[in-house]
Each structure stands twice: as C-alpha cells, then as structure tokens.
Amino acid sequence: MFESAFMVRALIAGVFVSILLSMLGFFVVLRKMSFIGVGIAHAAFGGVALGQLLGVPVFASAAVFSLAAGLGIGAVTRRGKIKEDTAIGIFFAAGMALGVLFLALKPGYTADIMSYLFGSILAVSAADLWIIGIVALVILTLLTLFFKEFLATSFDAELARASGIPETFLFYLLLGMLSVGIVVSIKIVGIVLVSALLVLPAATARQWSRRYGVILALSLILGLAYTVGGLMLSYWLDIPSGAAIVILGVLVFLLSIVFSSMRAGRLAKRT
C-alpha cells in the first residue's frame, strides 16, 4: 500500500484533514450547529463546477462559494429574521443549483466530478497536499490561539460579548475557517459526506465524557482513526474513500451510543 505514491499522499492529506475537521467539529458540535457543514459543503459544489467550467483552480473557486455560503448563513441568521436551518437550506440549494447549471454548460465529459462528490484516494496531487497542509496549519494555529475565547463564546455567546470578548468577530472567523476547512477536505471525503466527518468524531466523543478536554482529545483520535482506517478500506476494497471513512465513523458512533446507554444503566442501578 505504501509503495503507491498516490496512497501515501492520500494518507498524509487524510491525517491533516482529520485533525482539522475534528477540531473544527468539536466547536460545531458544542455550538449545536452541525447542519451548517452540510450547507457549506454543498454550496462548494457550485464553486467546484465553476472551476471546472472556467479552468481555474477548483480549490479557489470552491473556497469562494463556501465562504460566501458560510458567512452568508451566519449574517442572515444573526439578523434574526430567518432561522439557521432555513438559511442553510437556501444556500445549500443555491450552491447545488449553480453547480448543476455550470456542469451543463461545460462541454464534454466531467468524470472527476464524482471524486469531488464522494471523495477519492486517487484525487490528491502533490500540489493539493501543500494546499491542504498550509490551510490545516493556519486554521489549527488560530483555533489553538483563540481556544479559550471559542470555548467561552460556544458556552454563552451573550455573556462572552458582555465580558468584552469579540464574539461577533470570532463567530465569523469560525465560519470562515469552517468554510475553507471543508473545501480542502472535499478531495478526500467528498462534498456529500464531509459534514459527517466534521460531526462524527466530536459527537462520538461526547458519548464517553463530560469534560471538554477529554472530548477534544478523543475527537482527534477518532477522526484520525476514521480517516486512516477508511482510506485503507478504500484501497483494499476499491470503494470511494468518503463512504468508507463515514461508514466506519457511523459504526463507531452507534457502538458508542449502545455502550454509553449500558454504562448509564449500570450507574443508575448502583445509585
């Protein structure tokens, strides 16, 4: 497996992507805004298709669409007249509709669109690896530097604002990082399934602990395990990498729910 250069690139990219999505997903789950990942990822489809139509770098065009969707959903929701789920639904549909339109305008066959939709271990080039690595490094640095502020704003946004923490800036910064983080993860996990990898590690970790430090550490470990395990399954079974990663994550999540319920039952009996 490691003799194949494409597989080594996919694994390195997978490690970056899993750490990035697990840490972003930690805050997404704490803020109870899991559905936003679906909206941002699907809005990116419009950018992917536009990039292919115009022949410009797909990362750049997808990032523009994702950022517009992420920040747009945030802005519309903050105005208070439209609920978050409604805003996500609108941006989701707009991105997909534009994507379908741009693909229809592109003459000829567009085979690699499937790899963007469902992820492919063959899709990661050396240039992609640099982009994924640099984006992951920048976002992880920002998340680490402002960790306590993101934690406080996730716990109680108004209280954080009242105490002088720049809550609005951090809210849009998180949405911006989420948008770019999702775009660079698309090649590995795919547009359709990237939101699952965003949420699954933290959602599973929450079944095991009520301490945020433990949840974060478990999220990172689980994210790595899903991605590396899923990529290996993809290689051996010749299946789309996104599907393999997410199915592995869902299985662990379901098992965690069962074990966590059993543990809660045992504790209840003791007391």
Place this chain on the structure above:
Amino acid sequence: MKGKPLVSLENVAVHYEDVTALTALNLDIPAGCSMAVIGPNGGGKTTLLKVILGLIKPSAGKVSYHNLRRSEIGYVPQESGGDSSFPVSALDVALMGRYPLLGLIRRPGRRDRQIARDMLEKVGLGGHVRRHLGALSGGQRQRVAIARALAGEPKLLLLDEPTSGADVEAKDNFYSLIRDLQKELGLSVIIASHELAVVPRFTDDVACMVDGGLHLHACPADVWDEEHFQRIYGSQMEAVFHGKVPHRMVSPHPVTPVPLRGIPTISRSIRSGRKEITPATPTPPSQHPSESDSTEGKD
C-alpha cells in the same frame, strides 16, 4: 458607602424599529451602591443593564464610564445557569470569568485557577469545584454564574432577574449572599428584578422603570406609596406584603369567593391601609386580589 459615579447615563434613548425601549434616561451609578431596578415587564430594566454593559448602543444620549473598564463590569444574565449539557465543570465556568483579563491568546495560569476556586468557595460551592455543570441544581448553577462574574474582579456587578423561578428561601439566601459579597468586596451592585421584597431588604436605592423612562430614583422608604405604585404598575395593582415587606404586585379581578374564615391572610392592600395580619373573611368578588402574570415574567 456611595462614592463618585462609576457610570453616568445622559439622555440615553434606545429605539428598536418601531419600539422605544428607553427614553431620555439620566442616571448616575455611584461606586459602592446597591441599586434595585424595578418596574413592570417591558419597562426597560434589561435594556438599561445591556446599555451599561455596552451590549446595546444607545440611539441617542451618552454613557460615560469613570475609571471603569468594560472588563470590570460583571454580569449575571437572566437564566444564567448556562447550558447544563455543555461539557464543563463549575471550575471551568468560573475560570471563564478570568478570560477578559487575560486578553486574547494568553492561557489561564495557576493564579487564575486559584481565584476561580476562591470565588466558588465564596458563593458556597467550594465542595463542587470539579462537578459537571449538569450535575448541579439550578440554584447552584446560578451561584456558579456569580462566581464567574466575580472571578473577573469587577467593580460593578449587574444581575438581571437573578432569582426567577427560585423558592422564597432560596431567594433570601441568594440576596443575603449578594449583600455580603457587596460589602466584603466593595462592589457596586445593580439588581433588575420584579421581586419587590429585594428592594427594601437588600438595596440602598431603587430605580423604577416605566415605559422605558425612569419614573423614580429614590431610597426604598420613599417608594412605597400608592401614587408611585399606581404609576409604576397601573391603577388596578395592589401590593402583597409579607409582614412589613412588599412581596409582589397583584391585580384585583373577580373570582369565585371561597370561604376562608379563620385562616389568616398575609396580604394587605396599600389602598385600604391595613397593616396588621388579620383573620381573613370571605372577600367580595370585586375586591379579591389574585396574582397577575404581568409582574412575574421576564422583562
């Protein structure tokens, strides 16, 4: 002991689209004061606190802070127990009170943790430092919120309806704690509340907010007369007293009379001027006071 004003509001007005929340408000908040902000729902109590905090920008007028940084204002909002499912301990929440002092990027150190622990101790939660927030009762979570506010070493503490939903004993304990902390730490405290019992027992000043305006700013003894109550709560409202302490506002409206002979009532009417606890007699429908929802909800 009152000192120079920490915050001064001059002709402050707040308008939301077609709603006026505050109108030409002038108010000084002296250092070391304990002030209750009372009034009916929609009177502007919460808006006033949020203007002081800087969460709401006035549409007109000026808010001046004198030797007071924003990080020196502690705030305990309504229903401040926090999301009980959030994966944090009491200590984690109290420690969040230190974040504004640390500034961006810097992590809390040993001293910050010690201060957070000390504040939890002060509010009577020294034995619950490591407990998950969800494992604490509503009243304990309220105390954690106060510990968080105090951990920021505030000069001014703002509490918005801090005891809504608590029972009478819990309220008394809570306000006694606030009074003790105010004296011990030399804080200025503003409590927005519809709990009238708070006013004479725990604060030096009363600010009565009606329709976004400051109807009255006086010491508690000057507030309790019929004219003020009629203007604050409307002419149909009456005060229910516990002993000599006004407890809540009620509005009389017709209900089916119930024979209560021999059971003492604890209420008295300001209009009737009765002051002593007297045996109850069946009350005619038109005079029987019953509790009004309008004074029990949120601002």
